[in-house]
Amino acid sequence: xxxxxxxxxxxxxxxxxxxxxxxxxxxxxxxxxxxxxxxxxxxxxxxxxxxxxxxxxxxxxxxxxxxxxxxxxxxxxxxxxxxxxxxxxxxxxxxxxxxxxxxxxxxxxxxxxxxxxxxxxxxxxxxxxxxxxxxxxxxxxxxxxxxxxxxxxxxxxxxxxxxxxxxxxxxxxxxxxxxxxxxxxxxxxxxxxxxxxxxxxxxx
Numbered sequence: 001x002x003x004x005x006x007x008x009x010x011x012x013x014x015x016x017x018x019x020x021x022x023x024x025x026x027x028x029x030x031x032x033x034x035x036x037x038x039x040x041x042x043x044x045x046x047x048x049x050x051x052x053x054x055x056x057x058x059x060x061x062x063x064x065x066x067x068x069x070x071x072x073x074x075x076x077x078x079x080x081x082x083x084x085x086x087x088x089x090x091x092x093x094x095x096x097x098x099x100x101x102x103x104x105x106x107x108x109x110x111x112x113x114x115x116x117x118x119x120x121x122x123x124x125x126x127x128x129x130x131x132x133x134x135x136x137x138x139x140x141x142x143x144x145x146x147x148x149x150x151x152x153x154x155x156x157x158x159x160x161x162x163x164x165x166x167x168x169x170x171x172x173x174x175x176x177x178x179x180x181x182x183x184x185x186x187x188x189x190x191x192x193x194x195x196x197x198x199x200x201x202x203x204x
Contacts, residue, residue, distance in 0.1 A: 004093055006050035007041040009034070012061050017073035020059050031075035035086050048093035054080065055099070063104030063150045100165045102145040102153050110152050114139055124158045 011017075015030035031054075041049065053061030056071045070080050084094050103110060113120040118130040118140070127143035145151035154161050 004048040004095075005046050006048040006093075006095060007044060007046040008050040008052070010052040010061070011054055011074055012052075012071065015074065017071075021057065021065075021071065021073060025072070027072040027076050029075050029079055030073065031070075031079050031083055034083055038086055038090055038092060041092060042090055046092065048095060049087055050095045050097075052097050053099050054096060058104045058106045059150070062099055062102070063106070064099050065104050065107045067098075098165075100154065102151040105150055105152055107152070122160075125155055125161050127153055127155050 011031060011034070015033050017028070017030060018025075053064065054070050054074060055061075055064050056066040056069050057064045061071065070077050074080075075083075087094050105111075109122050109125055113123050113126065113128070117123075118128075128140040129142075130140045143153040145153045154165075156162065156165075
C-alpha cells in the first residue's frame with residue numbers, strides 16, 4: 001500500500017490573511033507565496049500537501065459561506081489551479097479539507113432559513129429547535145458544532161444534505177481542482193475518477 005507524507009498548512013494564517021472576510025474588498029493574490037515553499041516541503045520528505053480550508057469563509061476558514069469559490073483573501077480560482085500544478089510538477093499531491101460537518105452562520109442556506117422560518121425549504125438541512133406556535137418564527141436554537149456558535153451543524157440525516165455533499169460538490173469542484181478532496185463530514189468514503197497515474201482523483 002502506498003503512503004503519502006503530507007505537509008499540513010493552514011493557508012489563511014500562513015499567508016497572513018485578514019482575520020475577517022470583507023466581501024467588498026478586492027481579491028488579494030496571497031496563495032502564490034506558497035510556491036516558494038514547495039521545494040522546502042520536498043526537503044522535509046513530504047510527498048503531498050494537506051491544505052486546511054481554502055473555500056470562502058467569514059473568518060478562520062471553517063465557517064464556510066461558499067463552497068464554490070476560493071476565499072478571496074487567498075486568491076482567485078486560477079491562482080489555486082496554478083499552485084496545484086506547481087505541486088504536481090514536484091510530484092506533490094494536494095489534499096483539501098472540504099469542511100462538510102458544518103457551515104458558517106453567514107452561509108446563504110442558513111440565512112435563508114432564518115429569513116423564511118420553520119417552513120423554509122432548507123430548514124431540514126440543520127438541526128433546529130423552533131418555539132411552538134411562534135409567529136413569525138424567532139431565530140431558532142441550532143445545534144452548533146462542538147460548542148462553536150459560528151459553526152452551524154449540517155444535518156447529515158437529511159437526504160438533500162447528502163446530495164449536496166456526495167453528488168453536487170464533486171461534480172462542480174472536480175473539473176476545477178482535479179485533486180483529492182477530503183470531505184471530512186462523510187462517515188463513509190469512496191473514490192471516483194483517477195488522475196493520469198491511475199490514482200484516485202476525488203475522495204468523498
